[in-house]
Amino acid sequence: MEIFTQQGLAFLARWAHFLAGITWIGILYYFNFVQVPAFAEMEAGARSEALRKITWRALWWFRWGAVLTVASGLTILGFNEQFDADYLSSVAGTSILTGSALGIIMFANVWGVIWPAQKIAIGSAVTVAGGGQADPRAGAAGRRGLVASRTNTLFSISLLFFMAFTSHLAGAAHFSADPESGRLVTWWVVFGVIAAAIELNALGVFGGLGPRINTRPLDSIRNVLISGFVLIAVLYGLFEVLFKA
Numbered sequence: 464m465e466i467f468t469q470q471g472l473a474f475l476a477r478w479a480h481f482l483a484g485i486t487w488i489g490i491l492y493y494f495n496f497v498q499v500p501a502f503a504e505m506e507a508g509a510r511s512e513a514l515r516k517i518t519w520r521a522l523w524w525f526r527w528g529a530v531l532t533v534a535s536g537l538t539i540l541g542f543n544e545q546f547d548a549d550y551l552s553s554v555a556g557t558s559i560l561t562g563s564a565l566g567i568i569m570f571a572n573v574w575g576v577i578w579p580a581q582k583i584a585i586g587s588a589v590t591v592a593g594g595g596q597a598d599p600r601a602g603a604a605g606r607r608g609l610v611a612s613r614t615n616t617l618f619s620i621s622l623l624f625f626m627a628f629t630s631h632l633a634g635a636a637h638f639s640a641d642p643e644s645g646r647l648v649t650w651w652v653v654f655g656v657i658a659a660a661i662e663l664n665a666l667g668v669f670g671g672l673g674p675r676i677n678t679r680p681l682d683s684i685r686n687v688l689i690s691g692f693v694l695i696a697v698l699y700g701l702f703e704v705l706f707k708a
């Protein structure tokens with residue numbers, strides 16, 4: 464059967480990647496676009512119940528969706544027969560490594576920041592519902608999780624761009640077939656500095672988690688979306704300048 468050939472298995476990994484990716488990013492968007500603004504309008508009791516009954520379940524699909532997305536993405540790379548130094552230094556390889564780097568940062572935010580923060584917030588809601596005292600760490604944890612979650616929403620715009628760009632435009636005649644190594648180095652340095660700065664900001668390294676000037680791009684959904692589209696405009700602009708044929 465065609466599906467059990469190497470090409471078929473690579474295709475199955477791609478299919479799993481889409482299923483897992485929509486699960487992860489779909490719930491990320493639900494948290495950011497629906498749940499956070501709705502919770503802000505709810506009374507404490509209703510919010511606590513929703514945290515324990517809805518958010519808790521959503522988080523399970525969210526974090527395991529993230530695991531499967533990364534695992535299936537790495538599997539697709541593993542099936543890629545041209546996955547060698549030549550591929551990685553091509554325009555397509557640069558594009559998929561850029562998207563994957565963003566995915567790995569986002570994955571680290573899910574498991575290293577958002578999930579631990581939510582465990583504190585939800586644990587506190589469970590204790591209060593049982594008649595106990597709120598966890599004093601819950602407020603700060605909620606803010607930490609929110610900032611990381613909005614940063615992931617910001618990154619997701621560029622991530623999906625590079626995922627799709629790899630096979631659907633990177634190979635076009637418009638792009639250099641064999642980019643010079645100096646240009647590749649420039650790409651990785653500039654991209655690395657920008658991505659690291661955004662991520663370190665999400666971790667509160669630049670003056671805390673605000674709200675203050677450094678968290679302004681994350682202070683509302685509108686600002687997150689604007690910042691996300693500005694980021695891809697800057698990255699793609701640089702990509703064109705460096706790699707056009």
Ligand code: HEM
Pocket residue numbers: 480481483484485487488532533535536537539540559562563564565566567622623626627629630631
């Ligand atoms: C570390 C994380 C990730 C890795 C290693 C990864 C890896 C890959 C690879 C290798 C491809 C095939 C590229 C090609 O040759 O065309 C791909 C495609 C794709 N990925 Fe990811 N990915 C990651 C995260 C994500 C996330 C979070 C999403 C969100 C939904 C996503 C969505 C997609 C989509 C839509 C494609 C479609 C490419 C096409 O047009 O066929 N990926 N990814």
